[in-house]
Amino acid sequence: MxxxxxxxxxxxxxxxxxxxxxxxxxxxxxxxxxxxxxxxxxxxxxxxxxxxxxxxxxxxxxxxxxxxxxxxxxxxxxxxxxxxxxxxxxxxxxxxxxxxxxxxxxxxxxxxxxxxxxxxxxxxxxxxxxxxxxxxxxVVPFRKIKKHGIAALTPQAHGGMVAIPKPCAENYDVLPHIEALISRLKMIVIGASTGGPQAIETILKELPADFSIPIVCVQHISEGFMASLVDWLKGCCKLNVTIAQNNEKAIAGNIYFAPDNRHLKIDKSGAFVLSNDPPEGGHKPSITLTMRSFTEHYMGGVLGVLLTGMGRDGADGMLAISQAGGATVVQDKESSIVFGMPDQAIKLGAAKYVLDVNKIGRFLAKIECIEKNQAGDNR
Missing domain, CATH: 3.40.50.2300 (Response regulator)
Structure with missing residues (x-):
């Protein structure tokens, strides 16, 4: 016993x-x-x-x-x-x-x-x-290594298996139906909680300076630290990282974070709305609320990314994106510090692609590269 x-x-x-x-x-x-x-x-x-x-x-x-x-x-x-x-x-x-x-x-x-x-x-x-x-x-411990001069995260061996939905973009160069997604992609929404700053840094540093799809991020973090998180990410990212402002419209080349203690939504004109509504699911800002709002505006033009974190915030938002015809990517168990939120999205059937965090940034960059090539072919 x-x-x-x-x-x-x-x-x-x-x-x-x-x-x-x-x-x-x-x-x-x-x-x-x-x-x-x-x-x-x-x-x-x-x-x-x-x-x-x-x-x-x-x-x-x-x-x-x-x-x-x-x-x-x-x-x-x-x-x-x-x-x-x-x-x-x-x-x-x-x-x-x-x-x-x-x-x-x-x-x-x-x-x-x-x-x-x-x-x-x-x-x-x-x-x-x-x-x-x-x-x-x-949590899953990681080893910090250097790969081609870049710091990378390598998960250590641990028990447990995860049922990965199909299609799974283990090879992110071959993406089923990706052309249909790219033709209507207007916004990327990323949500994260525990372990999120490290995961977001890993993703954003892979994006090129001419990345043309606006990105909105919702990170659960202690009040008072959001401005410093943004400043920290500016040092490792080629794109402009900023805190979203009320009535501001998203433009290419920018990554917008929901501010402390405010929900981030979008109105019919495409402008940000910083809401003081009550917490949703215990969170303010809420990842699910932001994903739902942007899906209502852009319909199938949203790509949702749900990263490491406790609980289930973002899972229902990912489902809304998927049901509207958008694309959804979750961080895999092996690279998640806490697999709670991605796991909940998988269990809902809301995750189209399951990727190691070190591949998600390259996945996004690949999509953007294909989009530019398609735009060039159409000119």
Whole structure:
């Protein structure tokens, strides 16, 4: 018989503050599902412990002696890919550059650490931290590698199979009925949640500077970080990345993000509408609401892309796109940090193509290239 103890999430804490370590241990000990199996004072010490302890999740501080959090995350992802949660006062709002540098290095998520005596005294802090670790315990770890000079994500082996709908664009150079899609394609809508910033970066950096199809993105992210996410993506993308403005019309060469705490819709004239309607499915902005709105306007001219994330936001939106005659692409299980949202779209029969995240950007670029060739032939 397997006991509950054997199923506990094994956590390694890396922090040079004895007080912080004790508080984190006490908080995590309050959950029957989590076991702290070790602590380290800095990254170098932790790297020596990982092969022996084999943690399921690593919680690390950012500022530490000998090897700081940035260096530690990079080394872990190169040597022993594991889900990493960075807990630090330096990932609070106002330290946004740290957040996206850590995500780019391979951390799955960040968690602001209250200062001083407030650490661990908040019931919300304890509940939120435990919830984060439970989420991370189920994610797919990635190894950061270099391929042709470009950083790529390689999923590590894990169990489980996924029923992939047909046709599946494993070879994205051969796409069934793609000509019919391209002839009416007007807008690409991308939705993502947990792990989304890394996935979106991977996709957008593949798109050429003359990409002619406007893109709208809805990313679930903590309020206050959207502007920094956009600034971060500008540094790796050839296209202009911006936050959508009310009454603005989408133009080619631009990638528009839904702003904090507003739904992004489109009106009959083709202008953006930033709505303050209640959350849909617990989300604001809602991926499904945006996909439905753009489908009502462009009908079969929408290509929907649903990426890594918890829950089911976007699944019903992908179904609306599919039923209207548009195209739908979901990120596959092997490259998803959390497979929840893509999996829900697949189960609804709403996913036409299932692709590794490293192929989705090339898939979009291929479609755009064919569209330009068709336009040239028609002149």
């Amino acid at each position: 397997i006991t509950a103890v054997n199923k506990r999430i094994k956590v390694l804490i890396v922090d040079d503050s004895p007080v912080a370590v004790e508080v984190l241990k006490r908080v995590l000990a309050s959950s029957d599902e989590i076991e702290v199996i070790g602590t380290a004072r800095h990254g170098k010490e932790a790297l020596e412990m990982i092969p022996r302890l084999r943690p399921g999740v690593i919680c690390t501080d950012l500022h530490m002696p000998l090897m700081n959090g940035f260096e530690f995350v990079k080394e872990v992802m190169a040597r022993h890919p594991l889900p990493i949660l960075v807990i630090s006062v330096s990932v609070c709002e106002g330290n946004d550059d740290n957040v996206f540098q850590l995500l780019a290095a391979g951390a799955i998520d960040v968690f602001p650490k209250p200062r001083g005596v407030l650490l661990g005294q908040s019931a919300k802090f304890s509940a939120d931290l435990i919830a984060k670790i439970k989420v991370l315990s189920g």
